[in-house]
């Protein structure tokens with residue numbers, strides 16, 4: 545195996561580092577921040593991403609994560625649109641973001657060198673390798689440098705890149721239990737809450753507003769403090785709120801592989817958070833990249849196969865997530881009313897189908913037990 549530079553030590557970059565280290569690559573991680581770690585609140589991790597992390601040897605997820613309950617949907621008044629029900633579909637686990645990052649970096653061995661406080665400005669490649677900032681050379685570069693990837697811009701200067709969704713997101717941790725998690729959809733704004741394993745609650749909220757307007761906990765309390773219980777109590781038990789304007793990447797996405805350079809995570813496919821799958825997709829990218837590097841006849845073929853596998857999957861997720869956001873952030877009261885009715889009817893149909901599936905399964909179990 546050879547050498548690889550991973551640019552960016554977010555969840556995508558550190559997972560890639562662990563995955564590549566495991567298949568024998570010498571890995572250097574370059575991170576512009578002076579410390580390694582993650583800020584943020586909770587994060588949903590779907591079973592497919594948990595499976596990748598487990599296969600990479602990341603330990604402790606089970607102990608650090610709480611299984612989400614079935615999602616219920618309410619109106620700001622508290623009226624149910626969709627009651628919580630087991631639809632027989634897979635659910636993610638919830639974990640604190642910093643904890644997840646820590647569990648992954650705990651797997652860094654002697655094959656991984658980390659340089660923090662290192663800002664990547666330029667990248668060039670030739671037949672034998674890639675050069676970063678005219679000083680660091682490696683056989684391959686994995687660009688995990690996020691939504692505003694410098695490397696993606698260098699490779700695809702014409703690409704439009706980030707696209708503002710029209711809404712901002714707030715997140716926080718409340719020192720209170722919220723066993724009845726779920727989402728509340730209003731007009732151009734949403735609020736969601738879920739329980740963490742340590743007894744605290746992770747909440748998130750979205751609101752339509754121009755990019756760059758900012759916002760803080762006081763703004764959150766003004767917007768959602770009058771919504772149904774237990775939202776006021778959750779906000780009262782919160783010290784501070786993170787605020788991020790929500791962007792995704794313009795479609796079609798650019799290729800995830802260019803010669804010896806691969807894009808991974810948000811650098812390749814930043815999506816709105818409506819499916820809670822951006823970091824999970826980055827984790828799955830890392831697993832796929834390592835798999836192709838192990839099985840392909842040469843690294844360039846591996847990167848091409850990685851692009852062929854991952855780009856269509858990520859494109860679908862970017863699209864679906866964008867559509868859910870558009871539905872959730874509807875501003876017109878008439879459209880909001882129609883949306884809520886359709887969601888209620890759709891959920892009843894899904895509940896009916898799930899009950900039927902369960903009934904058929906139990907008949908099958910019964911008849912095979914009797915035979």
Ligand SMILES: Cc1cc2nc3c(=O)[nH]c(=O)nc-3n(C[C@H](O)[C@H](O)[C@H](O)COP(=O)(O)OP(=O)(O)OC[C@H]3O[C@@H](n4cnc5c(N)ncnc54)[C@H](O)[C@@H]3O)c2cc1C
Pocket residue numbers: 551552553554555556557574575576577586587588589662663664665688689690691693694713714715788808809810811814815817820821822823824825826
């Ligand atoms: C409100 C919100 C909620 C979310 N909830 C979920 C969720 O529940 N589940 C989920 O799966 N996803 C969720 N996501 C998405 C998830 O946060 C991202 O998809 C994920 O963090 C992307 O990881 P990444 O490693 O690709 O990029 P990033 O986390 O952006 O990491 C990029 C890293 O590169 C570094 N960097 C950037 N440029 C340079 C440079 N030039 N030189 C050196 N270093 C550089 C940065 O400092 C950073 O550390 C959410 C996103 C938001 C905004």
